[in-house]
Amino acid sequence: xxxxxxxxxxxxxxxxxxxxxxxxxxxxxxxxxxxxxxxxxxxxxxxxxxxxxxxxxxxxxxxxxxxxxxxxxxxxxxxxxxxxxxxxxxxxxxxxxxxxxxxxxxxxxxxxxxxxxxxxxxxxxxxxxxxxxxxxxxxxxxxxxxxxxxxxxxxxxxxxxxxxxxxxxxxxxxxxxxxxxxxxxxxxxxxxxxxxxxxxxxxxxxxxxxxxxxxxxxxxxxxxxxxxxxxxxxxxxxxxxxxxxxxxxxxxxxxxxxxxxxxxxxxxxxxxxxxxxxxxxxxxxxxxxxxxxxxxxxxxxxxxxxxxxxxxxxxxxxxxxxxxxxxxxxxxxxxxxxxx
Numbered sequence: 001x002x003x004x005x006x007x008x009x010x011x012x013x014x015x016x017x018x019x020x021x022x023x024x025x026x027x028x029x030x031x032x033x034x035x036x037x038x039x040x041x042x043x044x045x046x047x048x049x050x051x052x053x054x055x056x057x058x059x060x061x062x063x064x065x066x067x068x069x070x071x072x073x074x075x076x077x078x079x080x081x082x083x084x085x086x087x088x089x090x091x092x093x094x095x096x097x098x099x100x101x102x103x104x105x106x107x108x109x110x111x112x113x114x115x116x117x118x119x120x121x122x123x124x125x126x127x128x129x130x131x132x133x134x135x136x137x138x139x140x141x142x143x144x145x146x147x148x149x150x151x152x153x154x155x156x157x158x159x160x161x162x163x164x165x166x167x168x169x170x171x172x173x174x175x176x177x178x179x180x181x182x183x184x185x186x187x188x189x190x191x192x193x194x195x196x197x198x199x200x201x202x203x204x205x206x207x208x209x210x211x212x213x214x215x216x217x218x219x220x221x222x223x224x225x226x227x228x229x230x231x232x233x234x235x236x237x238x239x240x241x242x243x244x245x246x247x248x249x250x251x252x253x254x255x256x257x258x259x260x261x262x263x264x265x266x267x268x269x270x271x272x273x274x275x276x277x278x279x280x281x282x283x284x285x286x287x288x289x290x291x292x293x294x295x296x297x298x299x300x301x302x303x304x305x306x307x308x309x310x311x312x313x314x315x316x317x318x319x320x321x322x323x324x325x326x327x328x329x330x331x332x333x334x335x336x337x338x339x340x
Contacts, residue, residue: 012165035059043090050080051090053090054298055097057290063210063301073100087294088126094247095119103301105283111295115146124281126253129181132330137327139168139176139246139339140330143195143263147186154190158224161194166238175247175337177330178267182253183260189232191263192217192224197238200245204266207286208312209303217262223327249333250275252319258282261305268307273338275319277329284313 035056040048055077059070077100081093087110094108101121109115117290134140141164168176176198183191192204196219203218218225222237240246250267252275261284267273286303306315321336323329 012194014151016331033285035070035258038078040078040081040084045082047081047084047086047090047148050087050292050294051078051084051093053292054094057292057298058097058101058106058300061288061290061300061302062106063103063285063303064101065304066210068102068128073097076100080107089298091116103285105301107283107299109297109299111297112233113277113337122252123258124257125327126182126255126278129179129251129253129326132177132179132327134168134177135334137172137174138334139165139170139198140179141165141168141195142179143174143183143191143260145184145186145260146184146190148297154187154193154232155208155235158190158194158232158238161191162197162222162234162236162238165197169238169241171241172295173235173242173246175272177249177251177333177337178263179251180263182255182257183257183263184255184281185258185283187232188217188259189224189226191259192219192266193232193234195263195266196222196224196234197240198246198248199266200270201266203308204270205240205262205308206306206310207303208306208310214306214310217266226330230302245272247337248273249337250319250339251329251333252277252280252317254278254281256284256317258285258287260314261317265307265313267304268311268317269309274321276321276333276336277319278322278324279316279318282316283318284315 037052055074059065072217077093077097079098081090084090094116096235098106104120106123129267164337199219200218203216205217206214222234223230224232248267250264252264261280284305285301287299288302290298290300304312306312323332
């Protein structure tokens with residue numbers, strides 16, 4: 001087992017539940033008029049207008065927009081960009097702005113690749129688990145992270161999850177282990193589409209936005225839905241052999257983040273489901289993708305993940321049973337699945 005430590009904020013693409021770019025609901029509507037442009041001292045018009053655009057987007061849509069002192073925010077951020085001539089020159093100001101948002105999840109992606117991570121993102125670590133040997137009578141499915149934007153890659157990824165289910169399914173299983181350990185996030189939708197046969201059909205969670213509006217996520221017949229819109233699907237939906245919803249043990253660790261946390265939350269409140277392991281990383285929020293004028297993207301935290309009972313999270317998701325140790329967590333899950 002190899003100890004793994006990552007700073008989630010540095011994983012610019014993988015560690016995010018994103019609406020618009022990586023699936024989800026539509027972008028939240030602006031709640032305020034656009035502030036007038038501020039010319040940054042010594043900066044070029046290009047750099048100044050770009051940073052104004054980015055900060056205006058933050059002010060209108062951030063999950064924390066109602067509690068931030070935007071006058072002070074702008075003063076600090078624009079001062080950091082003094083003298084900037086290019087968009088790359090404003091990166092230090094973007095980093096400062098991302099930290100001041102205090103959501104730990106927002107980040108910036110440059111049009112040509114790279115970008116600026118969140119300087120206040122959580123530091124999460126865990127021991128890389130060994131793939132467990134499963135005894136007869138127990139189903140096992142592993143859900144890793146997924147971040148590809150190649151057309152059709154999401155469906156292929158969902159298919160690999162359902163292929164695991166096909167291979168392990170039997171009519172007399174005691175239950176399933178859904179292993180989410182190490183899942184740092186990415187696109188949640190093929191994860192939900194893939195695990196759907198074990199998760200079960202219907203609403204599995206919600207995105208909750210400031211003001212109380214919400215959008216559900218659900219699974220239906222091989223399709224992951226954001227509200228009523230298709231977000232991802234499998235090629236040939238599988239249906240479990242057992243007619244009764246199975247017991248499910250969900251395995252978690254501290255590297256589970258964002259979309260990985262959405263999978264964990266999908267099983268919260270589901271009958272006959274229980275989670276084992278350690279608390280997740282703490283990015284159980286939702287990012288909305290905002291395309292900026294130069295082709296870059298602001299991945300901005302706009303809402304909170306909630307379970308099917310509308311219990312909101314937003315930080316680490318604690319397991320039902322805290323169990324330390326690779327072999328120990330698997331054994332505890334097996335014992336629970338076999339219990340009456």
